Amino acid sequence: MLSPGTKAPDFTLYSTPDQQVSLSEFKGKRVILAFYPADWSPVCGDQMALYNETLRFFHKSNAEVIGISVDGKWCHLAFSKDRNLHFPLLADFEPKGAVASLYGVFDEKLGECKRALFVLDEEGIIRWSYLSPVGVNPGADGILDALEEMDSTVQK
Amino acid sequence: MSLKPPVSAQDHIQGNPGATIELVEYGDYQCPHCGHAYPIIKQAQDALGDKLKFVFRNFPLSEIHPEARLAAVAAEAAAKQDKYWEMHDIIFENQQHLKKANLLEYARRLDLDISRFQQDLDSPDLMDIVEEDFESGVRSGVNGTPTFFVNGRKYGGSWEPEDFIRYLGSRIEEQ
Numbered sequence: 001m002l003s004p005g006t007k008a009p010d011f012t013l014y015s016t017p018d019q020q021v022s023l024s025e026f027k028g029k030r031v032i033l034a035f036y037p038a039d040w041s042p043v044c045g046d047q048m049a050l051y052n053e054t055l056r057f058f059h060k061s062n063a064e065v066i067g068i069s070v071d072g073k074w075c076h077l078a079f080s081k082d083r084n085l086h087f088p089l090l091a092d093f094e095p096k097g098a099v100a101s102l103y104g105v106f107d108e109k110l111g112e113c114k115r116a117l118f119v120l121d122e123e124g125i126i127r128w129s130y131l132s133p134v135g136v137n138p139g140a141d142g143i144l145d146a147l148e149e150m151d152s153t154v155q156k
Numbered sequence: 157m158s159l160k161p162p163v164s165a166q167d168h169i170q171g172n173p174g175a176t177i178e179l180v181e182y183g184d185y186q187c188p189h190c191g192h193a194y195p196i197i198k199q200a201q202d203a204l205g206d207k208l209k210f211v212f213r214n215f216p217l218s219e220i221h222p223e224a225r226l227a228a229v230a231a232e233a234a235a236k237q238d239k240y241w242e243m244h245d246i247i248f249e250n251q252q253h254l255k256k257a258n259l260l261e262y263a264r265r266l267d268l269d270i271s272r273f274q275q276d277l278d279s280p281d282l283m284d285i286v287e288e289d290f291e292s293g294v295r296s297g298v299n300g301t302p303t304f305f306v307n308g309r310k311y312g313g314s315w316e317p318e319d320f321i322r323y324l325g326s327r328i329e330e331q
Contacts, residue, residue: 045184045187045217045299046300049217049220050217050299050300052219053217053218053219053290054294057291083219083220084219084220085219086219137299137300138299139294139298139299140294141294141295141296141297144294144295
């Protein structure tokens with residue numbers, strides 16, 4: 001798993017059936033990369049639904065969130081519509097898990113992304129990362145603490 | 157994971173405020189799991205009596221439960237007329253019917269001053285209270301609903317009645 005201080009590798013993945021998103025498009029913004037195992041977890045308030053609600057707190061810190069799993073773009077589209085998500089879900093689908101592997105968070109055995117969080121600064125440097133047990137929704141408190149920590153260390 | 161901020165006079169507290177066991181729920185009025193938890197809390201309150209105080213904080217997941225936030229505001233509006241828990245109960249007992257017209261009907265049933273209640277439903281101050289609850293939940297590590305805190309610590313165990321009441325009861329001996 002890539003550690004803080006590392007430059008986050010760029011990537012381009014599908015976010016919808018006809019649109020691609022590159023990490024480099026977010027330069028000048030902070031980015032939260034949320035790798036997760038699969039769409040359609042069976043609980044209210046799964047991790048992506050939670051981040052959908054905490055977007056307003058992320059935005060206050062100039063941060064955007066991106067969800068990444070190995071689900072295909074059509075699956076993401078349906079999931080995103082169902083949960084009314086307001087941030088992109090990217091399909092790390094072909095070759096499967098390539099981006100997750102680049103970040104060291106692909107579970108070869110399950111063929112899914114691990115549940116991992118990265119917070120990148122405006123220059124695309126990883127400033128905080130966290131690997132959660134796969135069955136545990138890590139919530140948003142760690143991300144918010146990391147963003148606040150970054151706010152407090154910004155040198156003017 | 158600990159509760160931030162701790163329970164204070166700002167909270168709605170049911171039961172003995174000096175009780176040794178403090179149970180806080182972060183809940184969403186439109187969440188079916190919270191609806192499932194509702195009678196279990198009542199059972200725990202019956203079983204533990206004045207040993208238990210119960211606090212409810214709002215954690216509406218508005219994007220998947222579009223009526224949850226207004227329902228939360230309705231409970232806060234009822235609180236301004238000293239009927240918070242009465243409204244809380246009616247809402248959980250009628251989770252399928254949380255449109256504005258339904259909420260007004262519940263307010264009538266509770267004999268609230270309707271014009272005042274209606275004004276309060278639109279009050280930015282009450283929305284802020286709901287939002288503050290939500291933010292405190294996020295800060296405390298709430299990741300879905302319901303999430304419980306027992307004596308300030310996040311509770312990760314089962315909340316089916318038998319397990320939950322046994323666990324809560326065991327907190328008395330700990331003190």
